[in-house]
Amino acid sequence: MTLQTDLVGLLGPERVLSSDLDRFLYGKDAGVYRGEVTVVALPETTDEVQEIVRIAARHDVPVIPRGAGTGLAGGAVPLGGGVIVATTRMNQIFEIDAANRCAWVGPGVINLDLSRAAAPYGLHFAPDPSSQSACTIGGNVANNSGGPHCLAEGSTVNHVLGLEVVLADGEVLVTGGKAPDPVGLDLRGIIVGSEGTLGIVTKALVRLTPNPPDVRTLLITFDSVEDAAATVSGIIAAGLVPAALEMMDQRMTEAVENWLHAGLPTDAAAILLAEVTGDTPAVEAEADVIRQVARGHRAREIRVARDEAERTLLWKGRKSAFGAVAQAAPDYYLHDTVVPRTKLVETMREVYEIGERYGLTMMNVFHAGDGNLHPLMMFDASEPGALDRVHAAADELVELCVRNGGVLSGEHGIGKEKRDLMHLMFTPVDLDAQARLKEVFDPDGRFNPEKILPAGSRCFDFGRPVPEGAWI
């Protein structure tokens, strides 16, 4: 029996894709990497996922989970062939427990669909990545996804109460639950953000957050990026943690405005999108603080969204920014790094400098409030050497951010993209501990191999010296 016939035996021919073209279409996500797919399986139940994992083990092929394929770090790209386990059909919302403010959902449930389903109860799922209209909860869990509103609400890890996970031997692990303080080792925190390298999440118990009673969304226009960045630091320094604090530079604003027609100021060097939530008096007061700080940094114009329609439109602009860049060049590389927000002003300056040095147009749109940068480099992949230049610039960007006290990734995950930059942040001991954890869950290296951890993470890996002081 071949791998494919085993899978067809399990799922039927309709839910197994194996033609050359089908496999090609699953060979990449929203990022720049392309991989090699052996076969695509579309399970609908936990049982089927268990069986797929066992079949893959029998044929000794890797298993790569994939949600909507909106990832940008190559997390769902198979690097050495393997079975793609697409969770898109596992899109059932099993239970919304409004009293306990949580929901059991399948990994294929779309982020925004969950919030829509929770809306009648006055609840929503707080993590709201830009791809929230398309990305899945499974993908959010895998990447510990963030989003504009994670500034105040925290990223996905703060919103996962329990998980059902299919392990490497095909057994099912259930960790966490509705109890507010579960006992035992907290495996949730280990699975969240593990990018499918430890197991396949088949159900998630997620926290639902009450919708705020009132909200103000401010669009603030600046004549310089520095002023906008300084305003961000100023707002936080004033003791405020807005629900969201986002920045877009001029090129980005132009691209977004060109398709959205939301009346964004395309002549501004930078715009800030600030949102405060809470009771009406509180949001009024906080909006006033933001206005004052912004004026203190030469804000040119401050516009407050008049109604929910305008607010939705502004957010739509922010969240479609990545797609809009296609207007500027055929390809883009979207980065994801973090700096302390006190270093925003100088880091932004250096970001543009790196762009100039490599001859790459740099566009910026990012979660300014938590210093999570998303520089976009525009290029044409068909131009020889362009991609190499982009990768070199990208590495330099990461080094810059880490040097300024930041971290490798804000929310997109490590995937393949930043795997080989892990040493910038982690000591050999750190990496070894992570590699040993991976081995416990996945001794055969079946799940999403060659992701997150660089080769040689395990301290006795061949060719890598034992770090000084490490205990073997």
Place this chain on the structure above:
Amino acid sequence: MGYVTAEAPTRTELSTCVQCGLCLPHCPTFRLTGMETASPRGRLMAMSAVLEGVAEVDDVFAEIIDFCLGCRACEAVCPGLTPYGRLLEGARAEIAVQHPTRARRLRRWLLGRALGNRTAVAAATAVAAVAQRTGVGRILPGPIRRSFAGLRRLEGRERWVGRRAEPVGEVRGTVALLAGCVMEPWFPQVHEATVGLLRRAGYRVVVPRRQTCCGALAAHDGHAADAHRMARRNVVAFAGADLVVADAAGCSAHLKEYGHWAGEAGAGLAERVRDVTELVAELIEGDLLPRLALPRGPVAVQDPCHLRHAQRIIEAPRTILRAAGYEPVEIDVDAMCCGAAGTYAILRPDTSLELGERKADQIRTSGSTIVASANPGCEMQLRSLLGPAYRVAHPVELYWEALVESTGRIRSEVGG
């Protein structure tokens, strides 16, 4: 072998897709299957694969491309402004040339030739009218029977082609009306409403005899040569009119793309094209058509994809219904395709039915027994699924009826 025709998807067009995936949840076939291969992003990647020589225009490619409804919901949400509808037609043109099945050749004759021929359509209509009256329609094969059940009762109404209707009062301009392939014989009440409203607002309405089918169905199915021919003919037929109006959303959407189908002259025509809902709503806003005071109750609004997604016309039908005294009821915030999608209802009945039932359920739970739809395909799909307890009508038709009822017919309604 790559692409071989002038219609082929180009590198420039395809490069506007950066695979961000924001289109996925808006795609009905992706929603149904969860498959990348059934998503706009997947289809665009397949088109790129052929361009790059990684794939061929073969069975697999044709299946991926032909599974698409062509609803263009993806296009409306694409921040990269990818011209998906154009690319889809380009890919289908390649399939029609490189990998034509017998069924596609038959469709070429049907959509590219027969639909543009008034005599042929009239003959088919006569047969259908007899079938309606004798119940012979019951012996038709499933999907065709379902479409047949969605027809209005066919009756010999006055024809508009070749005629002109003079305006009431001051002349505001001349509108050329697209008679359409089946609008005229199958939906004459819609034309009557369109002409009546435009006359009342001060337009002279001409319905040139030399015009033909707009060519949308041929273009959607990849019969590019026919689509070009029909477009060129219509450009000549409609020359001179201030505006060109179509009262089927699929037609107005296609006329607006004549820049592709009939070159510079086509682009000139495209600028003057309005969907009837667009123009009538504008006339209401401008107080050239009245807002009626009498409340008439709720009407479920079904947004045809080629009105809402392809032309981004959302408010107009609602404005018209409100002016008629109706209360528009929203049934689907996503405005997902009803599954009719031109010939799709017959070619892929299962998918079409699944989407149709979804829409029908949304209407049933809306509490309204009147449904407004500005496109004939959607109308037929909904009528066949909802049955006789529901009325499905064009928004301008509902408005015109209300107007006539409230103010009485204007004398000499029918011009010479």
